[in-house]
Amino acid sequence: MNIYDISEKAGVSIATVSRVLNGNSKVSDKTRKKILAVMEETGYQPNVFARGLGLNTMNTVGVMCADSSDMVLASAVYHVEQELHKYQYDVLLCCTGYETEEKAKYMNLLLSKRVDALILVGSSFIEKNMEKNQYIIEAAKEVPVMLVNAYLDASNVYCAVCDDRTMMRQVTREFLEQKRQILYLYRSLSYSGRQKLQGIKDAFKDCGQKPEKDQMVLMKDSTIEDTRKFLAERWGQGVRWNVVMTSDDELAVGACKFAKAQGLKVPQDMQILGYNNSKISICSEPEISTVDNHMQKAGTLAVDQLMEILKKEEVEQKTIVKGEMVLRDTTIDL
Amino acid sequence: MNIYDISEKAGVSIATVSRVLNGNSKVSDKTRKKILAVMEETGYQPNVFARGLGLNTMNTVGVMCADSSDMVLASAVYHVEQELHKYQYDVLLCCTGYETEEKAKYMNLLLSKRVDALILVGSSFIEKNMEKNQYIIEAAKEVPVMLVNAYLDASNVYCAVCDDRTMMRQVTREFLEQKRQILYLYRSLSYSGRQKLQGIKDAFKDCGQKPEKDQMVLMKDSTIEDTRKFLAERWGQGVRWNVVMTSDDELAVGACKFAKAQGLKVPQDMQILGYNNSKISICSEPEISTVDNHMQKAGTLAVDQLMEILKKEEVEQKTIVKGEMVLRDTTIDL
DNA sequence: TTGTATGCGTTATCAT
């Protein structure tokens, strides 16, 4: 069933059929109704490929994320999809992993599928080494690229970033003002990873201090159990702290497990702060105080801005989304 | 840059270019190399829309799930995507929610986008009321439909189902043989929801018993806190049990919180069993024993079978994936 | 308001 069949059955030309298909006003009510009726009764559906061929678009955007089974990314992807759906756009999903080469391959794949835009969800897409971001800059020459919680200063790439640096600065300062001994556990040097680190350094500077090297430790792929063990080992070596700050809730859970095993009371003996306000923060015992950086909001915002861009309207290259503290049972000073 | 440009630069016809594009053998090595070289130097990429128009496919499959931010579904979707990627298929992702009407709309959308197949992830897609599954049967007339952890007996729909019924039967029987008083908390009457319920009933029957009506309670949208409160209330009314079985780990976390608040020792005074082996089961304190139904495996299996189907090979309409017990700290009898 | 004709970039069927 194609546009010719419809035109024939309705006794009009294909141009007229095409017009009602595209909501063109210049069609008499009578013929429009006639055509609509025929479409209805035949169950006609326009062929998107033919349409795409002419218009060079299929109303599809490529959404890339490192790992959609990661709770934080999954949530952001979900919101991106829902928002795009509102605008009648579909999502081509790619789970790229964390290797630059794979990411670039996936991106080329999406580009070859002629997506209307790319949305990169998660800060792992922007690395410190600018060479590794080059493929994004290249892609942006073809279609607009939206970054969700990452920042890259390049033409045709737009960023909706969470205010991780400020959040970290703020909370760290509060701990420092209470003369707490902080240990910061973090996961990666992704864009947001660096922002958080920077926020902590800011806070130390604010207080006329400087963090010790071993106050900030990179945990990379550590599981909860790894984290617990690591802390136990440190503690066994005589190292002491009374605040554990983390770059994600999972690390915080590890800290909770350590505290319990060590017989340390949380938050009296040791405070713990998570990050992301993910579901696991309320599964732990005690429930974890955490920072919500409102990544979902960054996701929907990125989509909204993308729609502006596709309408050829001007959009800020960088928009910042405010975060929020979610205080529960692992902190007292905040 | 299109096939004409390439043919011109290479001094051949578009037919020959098309041949090398499609790996057709009947091209001399010399011209093939020449054409490949031109493609390389021009960075030519075939237009997928034109290709789609001719072949009526874009190597895309529609993946539907109710909510990709749900940890369990997200994980399955991730594995589905990864597996499809291996076969060079792309994923058009749709988060449909739980309303039949929305699901049907999304499905039509995917169909109108001419996907090669549909994969429905999660048992919420199959409802007890067969009328509500009708739209799936309709869709299956157009493309193969793969169900991940759900079952529907219809033409052109194939199912990779987890063995939830057997797992539940097995574990329930063990508890019953230990003369435990069971309370079962569940979330929905989705396909797997019904299977689990059935498994429990099987076990009771095996032991010559019948579950009381109030031993199995539907928690629908209950949060962890709701669950804790509910249990506290029941306990306050004098109802007693020493095993809480659940249809998902989140309910189990609620049970843990209740136990702690009530001063009940887990697992001595009360055993708790989760379901899904999701990350939250190891965040809780104590860590939750849980059933892993290997839903990811069902996801990858569905994809593998789909590939067979698309190659016009025969495939079983229903394949069962075995589950596994993951014993941790909230059970003793198992 | 409606119709005609052309282009979009492939694949595939014939010829040669």
Added chain:
DNA sequence: ATGATAACGCATACAA
């Protein structure tokens, strides 16, 4: 082995 050409189904500029 290679080339010419007809589909594929739609949008649209131009005519009427």
